[in-house]
Amino acid sequence: MYPIVVLFVVLLIYALAYIFYGAKLLEKRVVKADASRPTPAISKFDGVDYVPANKYVLYGHHFASIAGAGPITGPALALNWGWGLPLIWVLFGNVFIGAVHDYLAIMSSVRHGGVSVMTISESTMGRKARYVFLAYSWFALVLVLAAFLSVCSSTFVSTPSAATVAVFFMPLALLFGIMVYRTGINVKVATLIALALEVVMLIMSYNTKLILPYESWVVVLTIYGFLAASLPVWYLLQPRDYLNAYLLWGFVVLALLVPLAIPLIGLTGPLIISFVAKGTTIGAISGTAPANWDIAWFWPTVPLTIACGALSGFHSLVGSGTTSKQLANELDALLVGYGGMLTEGAVSSLAVILPAAIVWDFSAFAANAGLTTDMIVKAGINITATPNILKLGGIPRFTTSYGLVQALMWSKIAGLENFTVLYKGFSTFAAWALSAFVLTTLDTANRLARFAWVEMFDWVKSRSISLHKVITNRWFASLVPILLGAVMAFPQIPDPLNPGKNIYAYQVVWPAFAGTNQLLAAIALLTEALWVYAVLKVRGWISYLIMIPATFLWLTVTAALFVWLIYIVPYLPVLYIATTGLIVGISLALDIILISLFVSSLRHASKI
Amino acid sequence: MQFKKIAGMIITAISVAILLYAFIATGGVVSGIYATSAAIAGFILVLLGPWLWLGDVPVAIRKFIEAKTGAKVESK
Numbered sequence: 001m002y003p004i005v006v007l008f009v010v011l012l013i014y015a016l017a018y019i020f021y022g023a024k025l026l027e028k029r030v031v032k033a034d035a036s037r038p039t040p041a042i043s044k045f046d047g048v049d050y051v052p053a054n055k056y057v058l059y060g061h062h063f064a065s066i067a068g069a070g071p072i073t074g075p076a077l078a079l080n081w082g083w084g085l086p087l088i089w090v091l092f093g094n095v096f097i098g099a100v101h102d103y104l105a106i107m108s109s110v111r112h113g114g115v116s117v118m119t120i121s122e123s124t125m126g127r128k129a130r131y132v133f134l135a136y137s138w139f140a141l142v143l144v145l146a147a148f149l150s151v152c153s154s155t156f157v158s159t160p161s162a163a164t165v166a167v168f169f170m171p172l173a174l175l176f177g178i179m180v181y182r183t184g185i186n187v188k189v190a191t192l193i194a195l196a197l198e199v200v201m202l203i204m205s206y207n208t209k210l211i212l213p214y215e216s217w218v219v220v221l222t223i224y225g226f227l228a229a230s231l232p233v234w235y236l237l238q239p240r241d242y243l244n245a246y247l248l249w250g251f252v253v254l255a256l257l258v259p260l261a262i263p264l265i266g267l268t269g270p271l272i273i274s275f276v277a278k279g280t281t282i283g284a285i286s287g288t289a290p291a292n293w294d295i296a297w298f299w300p301t302v303p304l305t306i307a308c309g310a311l312s313g314f315h316s317l318v319g320s321g322t323t324s325k326q327l328a329n330e331l332d333a334l335l336v337g338y339g340g341m342l343t344e345g346a347v348s349s350l351a352v353i354l355p356a357a358i359v360w361d362f363s364a365f366a367a368n369a370g371l372t373t374d375m376i377v378k379a380g381i382n383i384t385a386t387p388n389i390l391k392l393g394g395i396p397r398f399t400t401s402y403g404l405v406q407a408l409m410w411s412k413i414a415g416l417e418n419f420t421v422l423y424k425g426f427s428t429f430a431a432w433a434l435s436a437f438v439l440t441t442l443d444t445a446n447r448l449a450r451f452a453w454v455e456m457f458d459w460v461k462s463r464s465i466s467l468h469k470v471i472t473n474r475w476f477a478s479l480v481p482i483l484l485g486a487v488m489a490f491p492q493i494p495d496p497l498n499p500g501k502n503i504y505a506y507q508v509v510w511p512a513f514a515g516t517n518q519l520l521a522a523i524a525l526l527t528e529a530l531w532v533y534a535v536l537k538v539r540g541w542i543s544y545l546i547m548i549p550a551t552f553l554w555l556t557v558t559a560a561l562f563v564w565l566i567y568i569v570p571y572l573p574v575l576y577i578a579t580t581g582l583i584v585g586i587s588l589a590l591d592i593i594l595i596s597l598f599v600s601s602l603r604h605a606s607k608i
Numbered sequence: 609m610q611f612k613k614i615a616g617m618i619i620t621a622i623s624v625a626i627l628l629y630a631f632i633a634t635g636g637v638v639s640g641i642y643a644t645s646a647a648i649a650g651f652i653l654v655l656l657g658p659w660l661w662l663g664d665v666p667v668a669i670r671k672f673i674e675a676k677t678g679a680k681v682e683s684k
Binding site: 038042043045047051052164167168170171174178180181182184208210211212216220223224227228231232234235236 | 624627631644647648651652654655656658659662663665666667668669672673676677681
C-alpha cells in the first residue's frame with residue numbers, strides 16, 4: 001500500500017458520495033431544496049444571530065466549528081487498532097452517517113424556522129422528548145466548554161506561539177469585517193490583504209511567545225467565550241471563521257500534498273493490529289478494567305473513540321444552531337453541511353491517519369525516507385523510548401507524524417540539512433491548527449448553549465414576559481454556561497485513578513462525554529430520519545437509506561454504553577462512579593425513553 | 609456622533625496601542641506582569657471597541673434583507 005493509493009481512494013469516495021448521495025439523493029429527492037424558499041436568516045433576520053452569510057463564509061464557519069480537537073485526537077487514539085480500521089470507519093461513518101446527519105440537521109432546522117434539532121423533536125416525538133433532549137444537550141455543551149477551556153489553555157501554555165496567533169487573529173478578523181462591511185472594499189481584495197497580513201502574523205508569531213499560566217488563560221478564554229457568543233455573528237464570528245478557514249484549509253492542503261510529493265514511500269504501520277485493542281481504551285479512560293480483559297472491541301466502541309472525524313452529535317447542534325440561522329439559500333446547505341463534514345473527514349483520514357501510517361515505526365520510516373536515525377533523534381524524538389507512534393499520547397502522535405512527513409516533503413526542496421528546523425516548524429504549525437479548531441468550537445459551543453437555554457425556557461414566556469426577557473437575555477444566557485464550564489476547568493483535584501497526580505475537575509465527568517455525545521448523534525439522526533419519513537413523507541428505499549444507518553448507529557452507541565456500564569463503571573473509583581458512572585446510567589435511561597418515543601411515533605406516522 | 613461610538617473609537621485606539629506595546633516593547637516574549645496584562649487587556653478591549661464604534665448592522669446586509677423581504681430593516 002502506498003500513500004498515493006490512499007489519497008486516490010479517499011478522494012474518489014468523497015467525490016462519489018458528494019455527487020450521488022449528497023446532491024442527487026439527499027438534496028434533490030429527500031429534502032427537495034428550493035432556492036426560492038426564504039430561509040430563517042432572511043425571514044427572521046435580527047442582526048445578531050439570524051444573519052445571512054455568503055456560502056463560502058458559512059462553510060468556513062461550519063467546518064471550523066464542527067472540527068474541534070475530535071477529528072485529530074480520536075483517530076490518533078484509534079491507531080491502537082492499526083491504521084486501516086480507523087480509516088474504514090472514518091470513510092463509512094462520514095458518507096453514510098456523519099454527512100447525512102449534518103446536512104439533515106441544517107435542513108430540518110431551516111424548515112422549522114432555525115430552531116434546534118432538539119426542538120424539532122417535538123414535532124415528531126412530542127413535547128416531553130423535546131425538553132429531555134434540550135436539557136441533555138445543554139449539559140453536554142457545558143461539558144464541551146469546560147473541556148475546551150482546559151485544552152485550549154493547556155495548548156497555549158505548552159505552545160505560547162499558538163496563543164500569539166490566537167490573540168492577533170481577532171483584530172485581523174475584525175479588520176477584514178470592517179474592510180468588507182464598512183469601507184466597501186471588494187471581498188476578493190479584502191481577502192488578499194487579510195491573507196497577506198495573516199501570513200506576516202504567522203511568521204512573526206513563530207518567535208513571539210505570549211506566556212501566561214494555565215489559570216490566567218482559563219479566565220481570559222472565559223471572558224472571550226462570553227463576549228464572542230453574545231456579539232452579532234456578522235461582527236466577529238463570520239469574518240473570523242472565513243479567515244480561519246484559510247488557515248485550516250492550508251493545513252489540509254499541505255496534508256494532501258504529501259501523497260503527491262512522496263507517492264511511493266512505504267507505509268510502516270500495520271493495516272490492522274487487532275479487532276480488540278490492548279487494554280480498555282474507550283473514550284478517555286484506559287486501564288480501569290481488570291488487566292486481563294481486553295474490551296476495546298472495534299465494534300461497538302469505535303464511535304466513542306473516533307467522534308468528529310466520522311460523526312458527532314455536537315454537529316447536529318451546530319447545524320441546527322448557528323449554521324441554519326445564517327444560511328442564505330437552501331441550495332448552500334449541501335456544500336456547508338455535507339461538504340463540511342467530508343472536509344472534516346479529510347482532516348482525519350489524510351492529515352492524521354495517513355501521516356501516522358507513514359511514520360509509524362520511526363526507524364523504518366527513516367530507512368524508507370533516506371534519513372538517518374540520528375536526524376530523527378535530533379528532531380527531538382527518542383527512538384529508544386518511543387520506537388513507534390503508539391508509545392506517544394494522542395495529540396503528540398498527530399503533531400509528530402504531521403511534522404515529520406511535512407519536513408520530509410519540504411526538505412526535498414530546502415535540503416535534508418534543514419530537516420530538523422522544518423520538523424519543528426511544521427509540528428508547531430500543527431499545534432496552531434489544533435488550537436484554531438478548538439478556539440472556534442469554544443465560542444460556537446457557548447452560543448449554542450445560549451440557544452438551547454433560550455429554547456428550554458420558552459414556556460416561561462406565557463407566564464411572565466418580563467421574567468422570560470431576563471432569563472433569555474443574550475448576555476445572561478451566554479454567561480451561565482461559560483461560567484459553569486470555567487468552574488469545572490479551573491480547580492485541580494487528586495485523581496483517584498492515578499494516586500499522586502492531579503486532574504482538572506471536569507475530567508471526572510469528561511470520560512462520559514464520548515458516550516453522551518454519540519448518543520446525541522444517534523437520537524438526532526433518528527429524529528431526522530423520522531422527520532424525513534413523517535413530515536417530508538419520503539417513503540420506500542430512500543427512507544431506508546437514512547433509517548438503517550440511524551438504527552445501526554443507535555444500536556452501536558447503545559451497545560457501547562452497555563459495555564461501559566458492565567465492564568468499566570463497576571471497576572472505577574467511587575468518585576468516578578458517582579460522576580461518570582452516573583452520567584452513563586442516566587444516558588442509557590434517556591436512551592430507552594427516547595427510543596420508545598421514536599418507535600411509537602414511527603408507528604403512528606406509518607398509519608398516516 | 610453618539611457617545612457610544614466615540615467611546616468605541618477611543619477604546620479601539622487604546623486597545624490596538626496596548627496590544628502593539630505588549631509585543632514590541634518586550635521584544636517578542638510577552639511575559640511578566642505588565643506586558644501580559646497589557647496583551648490581555650488589549651485582546652479583550654479590541655473585541656469590544658470596534659463593536660461599540662461600528663456595531664450597527666452593515667448597510668450591505670440590510671439592503672440584502674430589504675431586497676429579499678421587501679420590508680424595511682430598522683438599524684440596531
